[in-house]
Amino acid sequence: xxxxxxxxLRRLCFSxxxxxxxxxxxxxxxxxxxxxxxxxxxxxEMRLTDLSEELGITKGTASGIIKxxxxxxxxxxxxxxxDKRVYNLSITDEGRKVIxxxxxxxxxxxxxxxxxxxxxxxxxxxxxxxxxxxIIENK
Amino acid sequence: xxxxxxxxLRRLCFSxxxxxxxxxxxxxxxxxxxxxxxxxxxxxEMRLTDLSEELGITKGTASGIIKxxxxxxxxxxxxxxxDKRVYNLSITDEGRKVIxxxxxxxxxxxxxxxxxxxxxxxxxxxxxxxxxxxIIENK
Numbered sequence: 001x002x003x004x005x006x007x008x009l010r011r012l013c014f015s016x017x018x019x020x021x022x023x024x025x026x027x028x029x030x031x032x033x034x035x036x037x038x039x040x041x042x043x044x045e046m047r048l049t050d051l052s053e054e055l056g057i058t059k060g061t062a063s064g065i066i067k068x069x070x071x072x073x074x075x076x077x078x079x080x081x082x083d084k085r086v087y088n089l090s091i092t093d094e095g096r097k098v099i100x101x102x103x104x105x106x107x108x109x110x111x112x113x114x115x116x117x118x119x120x121x122x123x124x125x126x127x128x129x130x131x132x133x134x135i136i137e138n139k
Numbered sequence: 140x141x142x143x144x145x146x147x148l149r150r151l152c153f154s155x156x157x158x159x160x161x162x163x164x165x166x167x168x169x170x171x172x173x174x175x176x177x178x179x180x181x182x183x184e185m186r187l188t189d190l191s192e193e194l195g196i197t198k199g200t201a202s203g204i205i206k207x208x209x210x211x212x213x214x215x216x217x218x219x220x221x222d223k224r225v226y227n228l229s230i231t232d233e234g235r236k237v238i239x240x241x242x243x244x245x246x247x248x249x250x251x252x253x254x255x256x257x258x259x260x261x262x263x264x265x266x267x268x269x270x271x272x273x274i275i276e277n278k
Contacts (some may be wrong), residue, residue: 008268013152031195056170111141130146
């Protein structure tokens with residue numbers, strides 16, 4: 001049963017992810033640029049070192065990706081409040097729009113596939129997801 | 140409601156993904172190496188060009204990642220059946236083991252978080268997931 005749950009969840013998660021990323025073509029950004037932008041959106045500003053660590057890539061690779069995101073105007077360098085000598089990376093309003101568009105697309109896709117459920121089934125699924133994420137967050 | 144579903148699903152998917160990737164430390168492979176290996180595991184052998192396109196990275200970047208995966212013995216180059224002059228990339232048995240370990244870890248994690256549900260709730264959740272993935276695959 002858990003093997004099956006894993007396969008089904010994997011398929012669902014993958015298809016939602018792909019649906020959201022279709023937007024990226026309109027913004028002309030690559031998946032690795034998107035991963036970085038998403039990290040800055042959800043985690044707030046951070047140093048290049050921490051960002052590359054979080055994504056499991058070298059500082060050199062991260063630096064190349066960031067350079068392009070800065071050129072596009074999606075990311076900016078800001079002086080650290082903690083140590084004025086170092087810079088943090090921060091997502092711009094333009095960058096936020098990219099992520100918000102991706103999230104909108106995901107919501108639209110979810111609305112679409114969940115239309116197969118009647119209202120009470122949607123509610124029960126939502127409740128079950130809430131319970132699961134509560135478990136996850138209290139781990 | 141759909142906004143909430145999106146957030147909850149995103150959290151669930153992310154935590155399952157992270158749980159699986161914890162295994163990668165034991166194999167000393169990076170997330171981008173893993174993404175490539177996973178692609179070859181699920182999609183079968185393919186050309187470097189197609190692989191880089193699927194992952195949205197340049198051929199140069201893909202080539203560097205593949206070189207390391209070949210060095211580790213997780214990927215091998217095989218002559219294409221269609222055109223003997225070109226090589227396809229194929230996952231080795233050792234490479235398969237990495238992906239299988241990740242999947243095992245994901246299954247274990249799912250078993251763990253779903254322990255909050257009783258049997259009938261697990262079954263209903265599984266059934267709902269089946270319906271959703273049917274919708275996805277018939278789109």
